[in-house]
Amino acid sequence: MVRVPVVRDILSANERVAQENRRLLESRRICAVNLMASPGAGKTSLILRTAGSLSGRLRCGVIEGDVASRVDADRVAAAGIPVVQINTGGACHLEAQMVGAALEELPLDQIDLLFIENIGNLICPVEFGLGEQARVLVSSIPEGDDKPHKYPAAFAAVDAVVLNKIDLAPYVSFDREAFHRLVRGMNAEAPLFPVSCATGEGLEAWAEWLVDLVARVREGA
Amino acid sequence: MVRVPVVRDILSANERVAQENRRLLESRRICAVNLMASPGAGKTSLILRTAGSLSGRLRCGVIEGDVASRVDADRVAAAGIPVVQINTGGACHLEAQMVGAALEELPLDQIDLLFIENIGNLICPVEFGLGEQARVLVSSIPEGDDKPHKYPAAFAAVDAVVLNKIDLAPYVSFDREAFHRLVRGMNAEAPLFPVSCATGEGLEAWAEWLVDLVARVREGA
Numbered sequence: 001m002v003r004v005p006v007v008r009d010i011l012s013a014n015e016r017v018a019q020e021n022r023r024l025l026e027s028r029r030i031c032a033v034n035l036m037a038s039p040g041a042g043k044t045s046l047i048l049r050t051a052g053s054l055s056g057r058l059r060c061g062v063i064e065g066d067v068a069s070r071v072d073a074d075r076v077a078a079a080g081i082p083v084v085q086i087n088t089g090g091a092c093h094l095e096a097q098m099v100g101a102a103l104e105e106l107p108l109d110q111i112d113l114l115f116i117e118n119i120g121n122l123i124c125p126v127e128f129g130l131g132e133q134a135r136v137l138v139s140s141i142p143e144g145d146d147k148p149h150k151y152p153a154a155f156a157a158v159d160a161v162v163l164n165k166i167d168l169a170p171y172v173s174f175d176r177e178a179f180h181r182l183v184r185g186m187n188a189e190a191p192l193f194p195v196s197c198a199t200g201e202g203l204e205a206w207a208e209w210l211v212d213l214v215a216r217v218r219e220g221a
Numbered sequence: 222m223v224r225v226p227v228v229r230d231i232l233s234a235n236e237r238v239a240q241e242n243r244r245l246l247e248s249r250r251i252c253a254v255n256l257m258a259s260p261g262a263g264k265t266s267l268i269l270r271t272a273g274s275l276s277g278r279l280r281c282g283v284i285e286g287d288v289a290s291r292v293d294a295d296r297v298a299a300a301g302i303p304v305v306q307i308n309t310g311g312a313c314h315l316e317a318q319m320v321g322a323a324l325e326e327l328p329l330d331q332i333d334l335l336f337i338e339n340i341g342n343l344i345c346p347v348e349f350g351l352g353e354q355a356r357v358l359v360s361s362i363p364e365g366d367d368k369p370h371k372y373p374a375a376f377a378a379v380d381a382v383v384l385n386k387i388d389l390a391p392y393v394s395f396d397r398e399a400f401h402r403l404v405r406g407m408n409a410e411a412p413l414f415p416v417s418c419a420t421g422e423g424l425e426a427w428a429e430w431l432v433d434l435v436a437r438v439r440e441g442a
Binding site for chain 1: 342372
């Protein structure tokens, strides 16, 4: 009987800060994308590849969320992209207040599209809005085609699904039609982008979707 | 100020039930292994392959933990292995009380080695003992060699690490020495078993470790 109200307080406090983040981003004409995935699905590789594809069209920035370490932020910084690392020190998801603090450290006037790389976790991040304009789930071929079945809330909650590592399809058992059908069962609208960050295949369609997204967010702002 | 005592209460209540589970398992001479991993690392495939390898030596049983669905339990049952599915309905980890309820449904007199497949999540399950005699982390090649760096608590908390999908090593960038070094940095003792559930490579050493584990648990009981 004690737990429920406490959790509700945390969530609504998070939502208040998420709204503040959203207002700040809109005032700076920045579109933020909350990237969610299992550990090792390739979120950081996707960010790096996408920022390269968008070079000259959109200026990217990154907030890296990890339980520990700064290896991802170092990779992003080495590519010359503005980045802030959040270490949650054990917590299993990003919260809006962490993102708010990170936004203060970023050169917002140099960013059109902000990737927020959430903690590698298909469950807990779904509950916590960060102020983002879109949510994207990154799944990957080696994880198996049954993931939408097993993590339905994550697939239902997003505006797009990226299916990464399609270059590994010849070497593993993965039924792409079954995966697509399961995604549609959870989410009638979200476009599905099969990509390989190793070969670059499929990245153009995904990059075009982001360009459209940024345009739509700016029209709305 | 409200949150901390509530969380403590949950954890200590969990620990009490975990002790009850442990006593029940010991009284039945069953060794339980808590398998933790990212989504799609291959926990169910490892269980199926291992149960096959141990056939005639140890009788296996399985508790399948998932947020939703019973696809894993169906796979295990199709192999003729006693299994109970737990659906957490959104919760990100198994708790001892869930396992206690599942134990009541299993034919304990037909089981020597019980695999408890935790929710696919490298963070939250670590906090919750289930009454198991050993904890094993299943990592996999496509997830990348930096996982011990990013999820240190999971790698520190286990008695063995299985590195699955080594058949995919030729197709991805994975530095096995770096992975091994990072595991050792977090965990000085846990043996590391590189395996492929697709080809069967490496499964014998892992199966032998389990046979020894069961013998040690029985000597101690």
